[in-house]
Amino acid sequence: MSAAAVTFGDFVAEAERTGRLVVQPRMGFGDLERMRHGLVRTKEAEALTVGTLTLDSYTRTGDHEAARCALANGVKLNGYPIVARPDAETADLLRGVRDASFPVQVRHGSSLPEDIFRTLVGLDLEATEGGPVSYCLPYSRTPLREAVDCWVRSTELLAEMGETANPHIESFGGCMLGQLCPPGLLVAISLLEGLFFRQHGIRSISLSYAQQTCPTQDEEAVLALRSLAAEFLPDAQWHLVFYAYMGVYPRTAAGAARLMEQAARTAVRSGAARIIVKTEAEAHRIPTVEENVRALERTARAAALQATRPASAADPTDSETYTEARALVEAVLDLDTDVGRALPEAFERGLLDIPFCLHPANQGRARSRIDDGRLQWLTVGDMPIAHGPRRLSRGELTADTLLAMLHHVEQRYDTAS
Amino acid sequence: MPNSTPPRKRPTSVVSSTVSDSHTWNLVYMQLLLEEMGHDVVNLGACVPEKLLAEECLRHEPDLLVVSSVNGHGFNDGLRIASHVRSVAGLEHLCMVIGGKLSVDGVRDVGFTRRLLNAGFDAVFGDDELPAFRSFVEVCGLRVSA
Numbered sequence: 001m002s003a004a005a006v007t008f009g010d011f012v013a014e015a016e017r018t019g020r021l022v023v024q025p026r027m028g029f030g031d032l033e034r035m036r037h038g039l040v041r042t043k044e045a046e047a048l049t050v051g052t053l054t055l056d057s058y059t060r061t062g063d064h065e066a067a068r069c070a071l072a073n074g075v076k077l078n079g080y081p082i083v084a085r086p087d088a089e090t091a092d093l094l095r096g097v098r099d100a101s102f103p104v105q106v107r108h109g110s111s112l113p114e115d116i117f118r119t120l121v122g123l124d125l126e127a128t129e130g131g132p133v134s135y136c137l138p139y140s141r142t143p144l145r146e147a148v149d150c151w152v153r154s155t156e157l158l159a160e161m162g163e164t165a166n167p168h169i170e171s172f173g174g175c176m177l178g179q180l181c182p183p184g185l186l187v188a189i190s191l192l193e194g195l196f197f198r199q200h201g202i203r204s205i206s207l208s209y210a211q212q213t214c215p216t217q218d219e220e221a222v223l224a225l226r227s228l229a230a231e232f233l234p235d236a237q238w239h240l241v242f243y244a245y246m247g248v249y250p251r252t253a254a255g256a257a258r259l260m261e262q263a264a265r266t267a268v269r270s271g272a273a274r275i276i277v278k279t280e281a282e283a284h285r286i287p288t289v290e291e292n293v294r295a296l297e298r299t300a301r302a303a304a305l306q307a308t309r310p311a312s313a314a315d316p317t318d319s320e321t322y323t324e325a326r327a328l329v330e331a332v333l334d335l336d337t338d339v340g341r342a343l344p345e346a347f348e349r350g351l352l353d354i355p356f357c358l359h360p361a362n363q364g365r366a367r368s369r370i371d372d373g374r375l376q377w378l379t380v381g382d383m384p385i386a387h388g389p390r391r392l393s394r395g396e397l398t399a400d401t402l403l404a405m406l407h408h409v410e411q412r413y414d415t416a417s
Numbered sequence: 418m419p420n421s422t423p424p425r426k427r428p429t430s431v432v433s434s435t436v437s438d439s440h441t442w443n444l445v446y447m448q449l450l451l452e453e454m455g456h457d458v459v460n461l462g463a464c465v466p467e468k469l470l471a472e473e474c475l476r477h478e479p480d481l482l483v484v485s486s487v488n489g490h491g492f493n494d495g496l497r498i499a500s501h502v503r504s505v506a507g508l509e510h511l512c513m514v515i516g517g518k519l520s521v522d523g524v525r526d527v528g529f530t531r532r533l534l535n536a537g538f539d540a541v542f543g544d545d546e547l548p549a550f551r552s553f554v555e556v557c558g559l560r561v562s563a
């Protein structure tokens with residue numbers, strides 16, 4: 001390891017040991033100077049931060065020529081084109097910023113990430129994100145088996161960086177389409193992807209969960225994820241990462257700040273080690289560096305005021321979310337102990353079924369609804385979940401009712417005073 | 418060009434993302450909206466390459482193509498769509514519109530809108546212009562009571 005003597009996984013583990021929440025932006029710009037400025041300002045922020053390079057959509061979809069073309073013509077990109085840029089430029093970008101006190105993670109959203117992983121290995125960047133399901137269904141039309149094969153190769157490529165590099169992958173399974181997916185399913189996918197990484201040689205892993213409609217339900221979910229991770233990943237270094245709301249965000253600055261602060265409180269209470277923030281610009285456009293810094297500092301302040309949940313509180317395995325997640329995980333592992341083989345089959349059989357997901361691998365028989373603030377199943381399709389009807393009568397969903405569900409959180413936080 | 422005689426049967430529309438955009442909630446929403454305006458909708462989903470988009474249009478012969486993009490690359494990707502679709506025999510006159518969050522900075526770039534229109538789109542809508550889109554569909558004679 002040349003650039004960073006402390007790896008991403010070790011950095012977060014150390015912070016967790018000392019009881020400090022690591023705060024991270026979702027930040028990526030096409031422009032080099034802006035990207036550098038963003039990293040520097042993230043590092044200097046009043047918070048225990050790690051850095052992010054979020055990649056643009058052309059790089060995510062493997063169209064590096066389009067990314068190069070955009071750079072050449074001054075077209076603004078929605079992220080940093082790490083493959084299209086010469087490695088020397090990225091190395092310069094990170095020089096003097098990325099160090100033992102500031103690890104950097106690459107966040108992408110690519111169903112076929114081999115080019116990206118190759119570039120990361122070449123640049124000695126050991127920390128990234130994704131998963132064969134969570135970076136396929138929400139991010140592409142790639143057939144799921146093709147994505148799994150590519151994720152096997154890519155994960156193994158990163159694993160070959162070796163023990164001292166401590167390659168780290170975070171599952172995006174706790175987010176999926178960002179909204180309206182009940183927590184049990186998110187927890188299950190996150191855990192299964194963690195297992196997948198472990199089976200392909202990765203020993204430092206994070207499992208994610210994204211804030212949904214109800215703080216107590218979210219807390220339940222993070223606790224369920226922790227119990228399952230402790231059981232299923234006994235021989236890995238792992239931590240939990242909490243994402244601030246990933247669905248339609250409040251439009252007002254005050255609403256956005258309130259939602260972000262709630263995320264910080266839930267993260268601390270439930271014992272997550274790291275949090276990824278959203279800014280007040282989320283509903284409108286790509287946030288500026290300053291907006292990101294404001295969100296990082298606000299989150300750190302809110303986190304510092306929150307105490308963790310008392311150890312004496314209720315048993316984390318005694319919740320609906322835990323029961324659901326566990327049933328889903330077991331049903332998938334029953335198909336095949338090789339997670340990469342089990343996952344596509346599980347989707348084919350509808351044992352996993354993401355509400356409102358248009359990807360061809362998804363059966364689309366499950367539907368969710370918001371009931372008294374909690375995210376619940378309306379129908380479960382063929383998933384091994386006890387409650388809820390299996391089929392839906394036609395015509396219950398209209399454009400307006402969908403929009404109302406999508407805007408439930410936005411409305412609540414934008415109109416609260 | 419949009420034609421103003423109301424079609425006898427239910428109109429068909431194709432809803433599609435761009436090649437680089439994977440957002441789909443917008444597509445699900447646009448599908449429901451068009452169905453409620455009496456359309457049969459073919460939803461092509463996320464990350465649709467221009468070639469596939471054109472093939473699907475030739476196959477389904479839609480009365481309307483709705484491109485929806487929110488990832489910020491919509492202007493750039495939209496230009497590629499327009500020049501490809503208009504170059505395909507049989508699609509020169511397909512009524513085709515684009516809308517959503519088309520740039521990364523939240524501003525409606527007038528120059529870019531003009532370029533999209535010049536390149537072959539019949540209309541370009543911002544993310545807050547659903548009423549204008551509804552009227553457009555109506556004026557084209559593509560609304561039937563469901």
Ligand code: B12
Pocket residue numbers: 026028054055056057060061078079109137138139175176177178179246247248249250281282283284285286287406437438439440441442443446447483484485486487488489490514515516517518519520521522523542543544545546547550
């Ligand atoms: C959910 C979400 C995701 C999910 C999407 C899952 C999925 N498969 O759909 C996930 C987490 C995977 C995701 C990923 C990304 N996202 Co996103 N996402 C969102 C989010 C939070 C909500 C979008 C949503 O669900 N809206 C609900 C639908 C119904 O509303 P809508 O999409 O806005 O569509 C409405 C209007 O735009 C309009 N409209 C849309 N199309 C059309 C077409 C016509 C003709 C008309 C008239 C109107 C119209 O009508 C719709 C109904 O009101 C938004 C921010 C927000 N709004 O809060 C960001 C956002 C859209 N994402 C963004 C980006 C950049 C990305 C990424 C590229 C990652 C990144 N760099 O940050 C990737 C996409 C990768 C890729 N290849 O494209 C940016 C886009 C920036 C911009 N345009 O300036 C946003 C605005 C966030 C931000 N501020 O940075 N995202």
